[in-house]
Each structure stands twice: as structure tokens, then as C-alpha cells.
Amino acid sequence: MPSLAQMTGSLHIHNFYIGKLKAKQERLFDSDPELAMLLDNVAAVLSEHAVVLADDIAEVEYKE
Numbered sequence: 001m002p003s004l005a006q007m008t009g010s011l012h013i014h015n016f017y018i019g020k021l022k023a024k025q026e027r028l029f030d031s032d033p034e035l036a037m038l039l040d041n042v043a044a045v046l047s048e049h050a051v052v053l054a055d056d057i058a059e060v061e062y063k064e
Helices: 004-028 033-063
Strands: none
Touching: 004 033
């Protein structure tokens, strides 16, 4: 299992890219709605994984 620092770093990276994807999606919404929808789907998958990571982090912190 990864360390707490690795999981926390991974969560920050996920959140960074989720923000980037959502910002790009908003800019592309009018010019390329299909690409905007794809970016939204990718952001949703990353968001789901970020929730799992946050839960894992909370569990590790609780055990400590």
C-alpha cells in the first residue's frame, strides 16, 4: 500500500488535473461540444478516483 504522503500527493495531482480539465471544457463548450463532453467524462472519472483516495487517506489518518 502506498504511503500517506504518496496518496496525498496523488490526490493533489488528481485535483489539479480535474480543475484543468473543467476549465478547458468550459472554453471548448461552444466551439467543440463533443470534446467538451469527453473532457467532462474524464474529469468525472478522475473525481471518482479522488473520492476513493480521500477516503483511503482518511482511513490511514484515523488509524494513526
